[in-house]
Amino acid sequence: xxxxxxxxxxxxxxxxxxxxxxxxxxxxxxxxxxxxxxxxxxxxxxxxxxxxxxxxxxxxxxxxxxxxxxxxxxxxxxxxxxxxxxxxxxxxxxxxxxxxxxxxxxxxxxxxxxxxxxxxxxxxxxxxxxxxxxxxxxxxxxxxxxxxxxxxxxxxxxxxxxxxxxxxxxxxxxxxxxxxxxxxxxxxxxxxxxxxxxxxxxxxxxxxxxxxxxxxxxxxxxxxxxxxxxxxxxxxxxxxxxxxxxxxxxxxxxxxxxxxxxxxxxxxxxxxxxxxxxxxxxxxxxxxxxxx
Numbered sequence: 001x002x003x004x005x006x007x008x009x010x011x012x013x014x015x016x017x018x019x020x021x022x023x024x025x026x027x028x029x030x031x032x033x034x035x036x037x038x039x040x041x042x043x044x045x046x047x048x049x050x051x052x053x054x055x056x057x058x059x060x061x062x063x064x065x066x067x068x069x070x071x072x073x074x075x076x077x078x079x080x081x082x083x084x085x086x087x088x089x090x091x092x093x094x095x096x097x098x099x100x101x102x103x104x105x106x107x108x109x110x111x112x113x114x115x116x117x118x119x120x121x122x123x124x125x126x127x128x129x130x131x132x133x134x135x136x137x138x139x140x141x142x143x144x145x146x147x148x149x150x151x152x153x154x155x156x157x158x159x160x161x162x163x164x165x166x167x168x169x170x171x172x173x174x175x176x177x178x179x180x181x182x183x184x185x186x187x188x189x190x191x192x193x194x195x196x197x198x199x200x201x202x203x204x205x206x207x208x209x210x211x212x213x214x215x216x217x218x219x220x221x222x223x224x225x226x227x228x229x230x231x232x233x234x235x236x237x238x239x240x241x242x243x244x245x246x247x248x249x250x251x252x253x254x255x256x257x258x259x260x261x262x263x264x265x266x267x268x269x270x271x272x273x274x275x276x277x278x279x280x281x282x283x284x285x286x287x288x289x290x291x292x
Contacts, residue, residue, distance in 0.1 A: 072096035077142030128225030135229035209248035
């Protein structure tokens with residue numbers, strides 16, 4: 001997530017119609033109509049029309065340009081290989097990323113449909129397809145030499161268990177479209193263990209800092225679907241506690257960075273509530289990591 005002060009500062013630039021001058025200027029690089037604000041978290045997200053279709057603009061401060069370039073390049077490679085990943089949309093100049101007004105932006109094609117987390121109880125009916133879709137990404141991952149390795153663990157790094165991973169394949173980043181499931185939001189793409197990507201996808205069925213309960217209905221079906229496409233060994237599943245702890249330590253460190261500046265008196269109420277939720281999540285992670 002971007003720093004809360006960045007979320008507040010950027011949000012102050014939105015007009016009454018949820019347009020932003022930075023997004024308007026960057027959208028021109030893709031010949032879009034004035035982009036409409038959707039949300040801010042890891043990026044400032046806008047949707048905009050252009051001739052014949054729509055695109056999603058993902059905007060970050062320009063010191064994040066390299067990360068956006070990695071994400072857009074991975075999305076393009078996955079999509080070109082036939083994997084269930086939304087395609088990046090090149091700008092008028094044919095680039096993945098454009099800069100302007102202190103910000104960087106990439107554009108992704110729009111996949112119409114609900115995300116899996118919007119399905120409520122019906123998610124279980126798509127759990128196997130969700131696992132199959134993630135295995136589809138892992139099976140045809142793009143070349144990862146330019147991507148970071150964010151965890152250094154004493155586990156095998158052979159191509160059957162380690163490669164390019166989505167990084168945030170939770171249900172809110174999977175869209176049920178006309179052609180089936182499709183992943184979006186490749187912002188966290190990196191090199192890692194495929195089992196770590198699975199554990200992250202299934203975090204809603206895990207305690208803070210712990211592995212998912214693979215006996216629960218959704219995780220069980222997810223793993224069954226994953227195995228339709230590629231192998232997932234018992235050894236890999238046994239790594240999940242270690243991988244989940246590693247992920248939790250990184251998450252806790254990120255939360256502590258967000259909490260360190262404290263609360264500003266001029267923050268809106270939503271920002272104060274957000275920081276409170278981050279503090280509660282950090283406390284839960286800290287407590288669970290101490291027990292393990």
